[in-house]
Amino acid sequence: MKLDSIAVLGGGPGGLYAARLLKLSHPDAVVTVYEQSTPDSTFGFGVGLASRTQHNLRQADQDSLNGIVAAAYGHEASMRVGDNEVHLSSGEVLAIGRTELLSVLQAFARGVGVNLRFSDRRAVADLDADLIVAADGISSPTRTGLTDDFDPSIAKGDGLYLWCGTDFALPRAIFVPVTTEHGTFVAHAYPYAKDRSTFLIETDEATWKRAGFDISTEETPNSHSDQVSLDYLQEAFKETLQGHPLIGNRTKWTRFRTIRCRRWHTGNVVLIGDAAHTAHYSIGSGTKLAMEDAIALDRSLLEASALDEALENYETARRPAVEHLQAIAERSMAWWDSFPERLDLPVAQLMVAYMTRAGKVSVERFVESTPDVARPGLAAYANVDALEVPSAPEVTAWVLGRPLESSGRRFTDRLAPPRLRTAADTVAVEVTVRPWSEDARKLVENLPSARAYWLTGPDDRETVYDRFDIGERIRRTTGALVVAEVPVGFEGDAAGALVSERIDLVAFYRAD
Structure with missing residues (x-):
């Protein structure tokens, strides 16, 4: 398709990166970025770029990634609780000052002929362009001005x-x-x-x-x-x-806002980055999402024969990945909101809980990639020496096979015996609420007294993790034994929940 003019609203990383990619793909088009602030004006400090994000940027545009990497700073990670600290090898994680990132992307956009207009605030109604890319941030005037078209919803975090x-x-x-x-x-x-x-x-x-x-x-x-x-x-x-x-840099307390939109495009206007969606910073930065949106948009415009088709394809292709990340990010946000409740865990075990909190990393993968941290954490869970913890292929079965003593009862492994479900002091709980919602609080507060709670619910992975999270709330509130029903095939997820002390036992079943 031929585009003669492209306007980008917002000169942040997403807008600048989109402008460069679109100019490279449509060299005859006039591409203009409109940014209301000055070139060196920015909010925030550093921006993190994980190895997977770097891979995606490298595939899309090797030259600009080289420029980013040259200005970036590599680091590893650690967690400290009291006097105890564990170090985590985090691969090729880089961070770059937001000002430096903007400077790099401005230079690369100019280098291919993009027009950069600073201190120039524009709205959709002011522009006459074949395509308008709204990369105007979390408070997007474009989204706000076209609310009926985009149908946004905004949820605030508790912390x-x-x-x-x-x-x-x-x-x-x-x-x-x-x-x-x-x-x-x-x-x-x-x-x-x-x-x-x-x-x-x-x-x-x-x-x-x-x-x-x-x-x-x-x-x-x-x-x-x-x-x-x-x-x-x-x-x-x-x-x-x-x-x-x-x-500080305009530093004030705030609550994280998770933004979702029913549609990301209307007419010739398309949203990218925080204007379209947000995901909690503990799982992935808004910069990462915006730049990956730009890649998907550019690809869809190249492959389609008409603008409507291209924008529809962009949203269809990109939405599943964004929604998956948002679901993981909301769970991660809730984990961090409740982080102080876990400070009784040994720091190495807490690191395992952190890595497996949202289902993005399994115990097996963590043991394989970082055994010097994962094994002490698993050893703390099982109350054994770290040398007794097996390697990755066997570790899930090993976790499930650990004995448990709880409230005077002994179990030879972490597989709940069927008789436990029908015991007089066991209460079955069907989990149908989000774990950190007001409904969840009421559910936990109104539970009848019991020595054990047996959690059931739907078969999909997302709701299995809801059971784990509700299980943790029940364990820490009541001190009772918690069993979660889990479909066969989710053994690795169950292992992470056990090591994190979110549940005590697991009951596997075959889903329909």
Whole structure:
């Protein structure tokens, strides 16, 4: 198809990358990016790029990826609880300052003839172009202005978080909780330059209020940083900060917003990135999603003969991957929101729980890729020496085969005996609610007293993970034994739930 003009609204990473790809594919088209801010104006600190994202960018445009990698900073990861820390080899994980990333992408867009218009705010109604790509962010004016066409829904998370930074490079990425007189704060921090690190800090609403941050948030203008919170957190995380300050950049507490749209295109307008969808930062950055959207859009435009067909194909091809990631991300967000409840776990076991929290990584894969962390975590679960933990092919069966003692009862393995389900002190619970919803809270609070709870539900993998998450809430609330029914074929998922202490026993069955 021939496109004579393409307008991109938004000069963030997604918009710039889309503009370059579209200009390369349609060299005769006039491609213009309209960005309301100045070239060096940005919000945030570092942007992480996992190895899989780098692979996708390399396949789409090797040259721009080379430019990004040259300006990026590699790092590994760790988790620390108290005085105990475990290190995680994270492969080819890179981070880059958002300002540096924008500079690289601006240069590569200009290099192929894209027109960059800064301090130039435009709306769809202002433009006369064959194609309008709206990459205008989480608060997208395009999406807002065409609400009836895109039909968005927005769900807010329970916890609160803020982005800040510091003026030195941490030795590696770190997940670290700190408990103060007001409650627990959890930092996700990583280096992105030789003299810079990102600090993302989370907490629950009750802790946030006890610390007075509801008041400081209310009193801080949107154009400023909440210095009251930064000063408090700088003291709380002084060990990790090694005496360095926390730096703000319009830093205020907020709740994560998960955005979904029934449609991503209307007429000649198409949404990409945060304008169309968001996924919690603990699973994948908005930058990653936006740039991968740009790749899919470019491919669909090349393959189709008409614009309507191309935009429909883009959405059809891209939506399943985005929705899958959003489902995983929501589960991960809930795990982090409830992270302080797990601080009783040994840190190596907590790392296994972290890696398997949303079904993206199995116990087997974790043992295979990082045995020096996974084996101590599995050993803590089984109360054995790490040398007794087998290698990857046998580890799932080994986890399922561990004995259990609970409330005076002994089980030879983690397979629930059928007689347990019909025991007088066992209560069957059908799980049909989302694990971290208000309905789930009421479900757990209103459970009749029992020594064991037997969880049932639908057969699909997503709802099996709902049972695991509800199971963890029940275990930690009641102290009772928790059994989850799991379809045959999901043994690896069950192993992760057992090691993470989300359930105690599993009952396998063959789904219809």
